[in-house]
Amino acid sequence: MNSLFTFLLFASPSLPQIFAGTANKGEACNVANSRLQAGTYQFWSECNSVTFCNSTGLCDLKACRKDDFPFGYTTGSDILPPKCDKGEFCPDEGSGCLPQLEVGSPCQLNRDDQCLGPDNFKDLADTSGRGLNVNGSVCLNNVCMWANVTAGSACVVENTGYTGYGASGEFIDIVSRGNCQLGLYCDSQALQCMQSKDLGVACSADKECASFNCLTTNVCGETAATPRHFGIYVYILVALGIIGGMAGTLTGLFFAHRKQRDAEREKRAQYWREQNAFHQNLMNMRETARASILSLPKNGGSRDYTRDALDESSTPILHSGAPKASGLRNYLSDDGSSEFDDGPSYGGKRSDGRF
Numbered sequence: 001m002n003s004l005f006t007f008l009l010f011a012s013p014s015l016p017q018i019f020a021g022t023a024n025k026g027e028a029c030n031v032a033n034s035r036l037q038a039g040t041y042q043f044w045s046e047c048n049s050v051t052f053c054n055s056t057g058l059c060d061l062k063a064c065r066k067d068d069f070p071f072g073y074t075t076g077s078d079i080l081p082p083k084c085d086k087g088e089f090c091p092d093e094g095s096g097c098l099p100q101l102e103v104g105s106p107c108q109l110n111r112d113d114q115c116l117g118p119d120n121f122k123d124l125a126d127t128s129g130r131g132l133n134v135n136g137s138v139c140l141n142n143v144c145m146w147a148n149v150t151a152g153s154a155c156v157v158e159n160t161g162y163t164g165y166g167a168s169g170e171f172i173d174i175v176s177r178g179n180c181q182l183g184l185y186c187d188s189q190a191l192q193c194m195q196s197k198d199l200g201v202a203c204s205a206d207k208e209c210a211s212f213n214c215l216t217t218n219v220c221g222e223t224a225a226t227p228r229h230f231g232i233y234v235y236i237l238v239a240l241g242i243i244g245g246m247a248g249t250l251t252g253l254f255f256a257h258r259k260q261r262d263a264e265r266e267k268r269a270q271y272w273r274e275q276n277a278f279h280q281n282l283m284n285m286r287e288t289a290r291a292s293i294l295s296l297p298k299n300g301g302s303r304d305y306t307r308d309a310l311d312e313s314s315t316p317i318l319h320s321g322a323p324k325a326s327g328l329r330n331y332l333s334d335d336g337s338s339e340f341d342d343g344p345s346y347g348g349k350r351s352d353g354r355f
């Protein structure tokens with residue numbers, strides 16, 4: 001299993017090899033085998049990520065670091081080596097802080113910080129964050145220089161091809177650096193410093209553009225970090241969409257609730273009419289009972305008049321024209337009562353004009 005994993009790891013051509021060596025502290029190593037990894041240009045030695053190969057050919061703990069969070073250390077590691085002071089640098093090996101180097105001295109790839117700055121470093125220093133130089137000095141082709149060459153003068157150029165990994169596979173990203181002053185670039189053919197190009201001017205590489213962005217159409221485009229701005233119409237459309245959505249929801253709910261309310265109101269009105277009809281019947285019954293009691297001969301017998309009256313008065317209930325209970329739901333005739341008519345839609349009419 002382990003050997004299969006190792007095989008896959010090293011057989012896969014698309015995997016960048018970012019691994020350090022395997023030798024631990026005190027184990028033997030050979031300085032001659034140290035190198036920069038192909039494609040990434042990461043420094044590699046036979047020693048593991050926390051040690052370096054010292055002059056006696058043994059792996060020793062690193063004595064300095066250049067990164068805040070160096071590769072190969074766990075967060076809060078107690079063997080984290082110190083960073084170097086101003087005027088010093090930590091070489092890629094991590095073997096210990098060294099004083100910055102004079103112009104013409106050998107330096108390591110992309111380590112502009114290893115070179116001593118010029119006296120007019122304030123004028124030459126790149127503060128754009130694009131890494132054109134560090135404090136006015138550059139390391140080109142492993143030699144310390146100052147980025148002080150003026151337009152039209154001969155310059156030094158260094159092209160490095162890094163391996164990139166995109167959606168369509170591997171590609172080569174060529175980074176071209178020179179020792180021209182800010183606002184100029186070192187042309188790879190003429191080897192002269194040229195003025196950086198403005199937006200819309202034809203270009204063949206990012207470095208030629210002042211914006212550092214040569215589009216695929218071969219004209220200088222805006223800086224890749226330029227924020228995208230939308231027209232005012234987008235904001236208007238979004239606002240209209242939000243307002244329209246809210247209004248639509250409210251209108252829909254209003255109509256849905258109105259339908260529901262009308263149905264409920266109709267049910268209550270129906271119920272009231274039923275109760276009213278019963279009440280009327282009851283009144284009629286009482287009237288009938290009273291009339292029949294009054295019309296009886298006063299013989300003073302022990303007859304239960306009330307029950308008689310009730311028996312008689314049951315007739316009008318059945319024959320008074322009041323609808324039967326089962327049919328009351330569909331009883332819609334207006335009985336003249338409008339106490340339950342609390343909305344404009346009920347019945348469509350106001351016969352009494354009270355509202």
Ligand SMILES: *[C@@H]1O[C@H](CO)[C@@H](O)[C@H](O)[C@H]1NC(C)=O
Nearest residue numbers: 026054055056058059060061
């Ligand atoms: C190299 O590293 C080994 C192991 O840490 C150590 O014993 C030795 O003194 C080191 N040599 C030098 C010259 O520092």
Ligand SMILES: *[C@@H]1O[C@H](CO)[C@@H](O)[C@H](O)[C@H]1NC(C)=O
Nearest residue numbers: 086087116117118119121135
């Ligand atoms: C830049 O270089 C000058 C001259 O060597 C030096 O005095 C200065 O401290 C450097 N500044 C930084 C930030 O390294």
Ligand SMILES: *[C@@H]1O[C@H](CO)[C@@H](O)[C@H](O)[C@H]1NC(C)=O
Nearest residue numbers: 103144145146147148149179
């Ligand atoms: C420009 O820098 C070079 C080193 O790269 C140096 O030798 C030369 O004197 C500098 N020229 C000026 C005008 O500062």
